[in-house]
Amino acid sequence: MGARAFAADLARQRVAVLGATGSIGASTLDVLARHPQRFEVVALSAARQVAKMADLCRRFRPRWAVIGAGHGAALRAELNQRGLLDVEVLEGQAALQAVASAAEVDIVMAAIVGAAGLAPCLAAARAGKRLLLANKEALVVGGEVFLRAVREGGATLLPVDSEHSAVFQALPEDASTWSARVDKIVLTASGGPFRTRDPATLADVTPEQACAHPNWVMGRKISVDSATMMNKALEVIEARYLFGLEPRRIEVIVHPQSVVHSMVQFRDGSVVAQLGTPDMRVPIAYGLSWPERIDSGAPALDLTRLAGLTFEAVDPARFPGLRLAWEALEAAPGTPAVLNAANEEAVEAFLAGRLRFDRIVAVTQATMEQCLPGPVGGLDDLLALDRRARAVARHWVQQWAL
Ligand SMILES: NC(=O)C1=CN([C@@H]2O[C@H](COP(=O)(O)OP(=O)(O)OC[C@H]3O[C@@H](n4cnc5c(N)ncnc54)[C@H](OP(=O)(O)O)[C@@H]3O)[C@@H](O)[C@H]2O)C=CC1
Ligand SMILES: CC(=O)[C@@H](O)[C@H](O)COP(=O)(O)O
Numbered sequence: 001m002g003a004r005a006f007a008a009d010l011a012r013q014r015v016a017v018l019g020a021t022g023s024i025g026a027s028t029l030d031v032l033a034r035h036p037q038r039f040e041v042v043a044l045s046a047a048r049q050v051a052k053m054a055d056l057c058r059r060f061r062p063r064w065a066v067i068g069a070g071h072g073a074a075l076r077a078e079l080n081q082r083g084l085l086d087v088e089v090l091e092g093q094a095a096l097q098a099v100a101s102a103a104e105v106d107i108v109m110a111a112i113v114g115a116a117g118l119a120p121c122l123a124a125a126r127a128g129k130r131l132l133l134a135n136k137e138a139l140v141v142g143g144e145v146f147l148r149a150v151r152e153g154g155a156t157l158l159p160v161d162s163e164h165s166a167v168f169q170a171l172p173e174d175a176s177t178w179s180a181r182v183d184k185i186v187l188t189a190s191g192g193p194f195r196t197r198d199p200a201t202l203a204d205v206t207p208e209q210a211c212a213h214p215n216w217v218m219g220r221k222i223s224v225d226s227a228t229m230m231n232k233a234l235e236v237i238e239a240r241y242l243f244g245l246e247p248r249r250i251e252v253i254v255h256p257q258s259v260v261h262s263m264v265q266f267r268d269g270s271v272v273a274q275l276g277t278p279d280m281r282v283p284i285a286y287g288l289s290w291p292e293r294i295d296s297g298a299p300a301l302d303l304t305r306l307a308g309l310t311f312e313a314v315d316p317a318r319f320p321g322l323r324l325a326w327e328a329l330e331a332a333p334g335t336p337a338v339l340n341a342a343n344e345e346a347v348e349a350f351l352a353g354r355l356r357f358d359r360i361v362a363v364t365q366a367t368m369e370q371c372l373p374g375p376v377g378g379l380d381d382l383l384a385l386d387r388r389a390r391a392v393a394r395h396w397v398q399q400w401a402l
C-alpha cells in the first residue's frame with residue numbers, strides 16, 4: 001500500500017445524514033457518535049424541526065445544516081442563540097442535492113421519508129458516494145433511473161432497510177453469481193399491529209393504533225405502511241431493484257417476532273438467514289463499515305431468552321396491498337412510482353383523519369388502475385408522474401373522505 005493510500009485509509013469518513021431529525025437519523029447519529037475516530041458528521045438535514053436540528057448541530061457541529069424551504073431564518077436564529085456561528089445554514093431541495101454530492105462528503109445516509117428523498121439520492125449516486133439507503137421510496141420511484149445513476153456515477157449503494165441488509169449479508173460476495181445460485185429471496189414481515197385483529201373492524205382504527213408497531217419504533221409514515229403491509233410491498237420492489245432477481249423469485253412470509261430479518265434460499269435448498277434484535281443500528285452500522293463490522297450499540301441477541309420464532313403465510317384478504325408490488329413490477333415502467341405516490345397521499349390523509357385506514361390500499365389500487373405512466377427517461381419524468389399520480393390519488397381520497 002502506498003503512503004498516500006495509507007493516509008487516506010486513516011482519514012475519517014465524512015458523513016451527510018439526510019433526515020437527521022427522524023428515527024433512522026437518530027439511530028445513525030447514535031452509531032456515528034460511537035466512532036468519532038472513524039466518522040465525522042459534515043452535514044445534517046431536516047424538513048421543519050428547527051429546534052431539534054439546532055440541538056443536533058450543537059452536538060455534532062456539522063459544516064452544513066440543511067432545512068426545508070422557508071425555515072432557514074428560524075434555524076439561523078436558533079443557532080445564533082446557541083453561539084453556533086460556524087454551522088452554515090442552507091435551505092430547500094437544491095441545497096440537499098448540493099450537500100449530497102459535495103466533494104467534502106464520502107458517505108450519504110438517505111433517511112428522508114418518501115419520494116422527496118429521490119433527487120438527493122440521485123445527486124449522491126451521480127457523485128459516486130457510498131449511499132446508505134433507508135429511504136426505500138426513492139428506489140421504488142427511481143427504479144432503473146436510480147440504478148443507472150449509481151452505475152454511471154460509480155457509487156456504492158448499500159441497503160439499510162433491515163430486510164435488505166439481511167439479504168445482502170446472506171448473499172455471496174460476488175453479485176454476478178446471485179442469479180445462478182439463488183432460488184429465491186424471502187422477506188419477513190411482522191404483520192404489524194393488526195396481524196390478528198378482525199379485518200371487519202379495520203375501518204375504525206386510529207392513527208395512534210396504526211402507529212403502534214409491535215417490534216419497531218419508527219416514523220409515522222412507515223409505521224402505517226407496516227400496518228397495511230404496504231411497507232412490504234415497497235420492500236418487494238426495493239429488493240427487485242437492489243438484487244436484480246425476477247419478481248417471482250421474491251417471497252414474503254409473516255414472522256411476528258422480527259428476529260429473522262430475512263433470508264435467501266439457494267438452488268441446493270440451503271437457506272441462509274440473518275438474525276438480530278430488532279434495532280436499526282445493526283444494519284446502519286453494517287452499511288457504514290461494510291465490508292468490516294463495527295460496534296452498533298445494539299444489544300446482542302440471546303436466543304435462549306426468546307419464547308420462540310414463528311412463521312405464517314400472508315393472508316391476502318387481511319393484507320390486500322401486498323400483491324400490488326408484483327402487479328406494479330409487471331406493469332409499465334413507472335408503475336411503482338404511481339403505487340408509491342398514491343400510498344403516500346393515502347397515508348397522509350389517514351394520519352390527518354381524512355381517510356379510513358382500510359381505504360389506504362383502495363386508494364392506491366384505484367390510482368394504479370387510472371394513472372398509466374408515459375415514458376420514463378429521467379428525474380423530470382418521474383417527478384411529473386409522481387405529481388400526476390398524487391392528483392389522481394387525491395381525487396380518490398376526496399371520494400372516500402370522512
Ligand atoms: N424508522 C425505521 O426504523 C425504518 C425506516 N426506513 C425508511 O427510512 C426512511 C425514514 O424513516 P423514518 O426515520 O422512520 O422517518 P421519520 O418520519 O422519523 O423521519 C423523516 C426525516 O425526513 C425529514 N423529511 C420529511 N419530509 C421531508 C421532505 N419533504 N424533504 C426533506 N426532508 C424531509 C424529516 O424532517 P423533520 O423531522 O424536520 O420533519 C425527518 O428528518 C423512510 O423511507 C422509511 O421507510 C426503513 C427501515 C426502517
Ligand atoms: C425495521 C424495518 O426495516 C421496517 O421496514 C420493519 O421491517 C417494519 O416492519 P414490518 O415487517 O411490520 O413491515
Ligand SMILES: [Mn+2]
Binds near residue numbers: 161162163235
Ligand atoms: Mn424494513
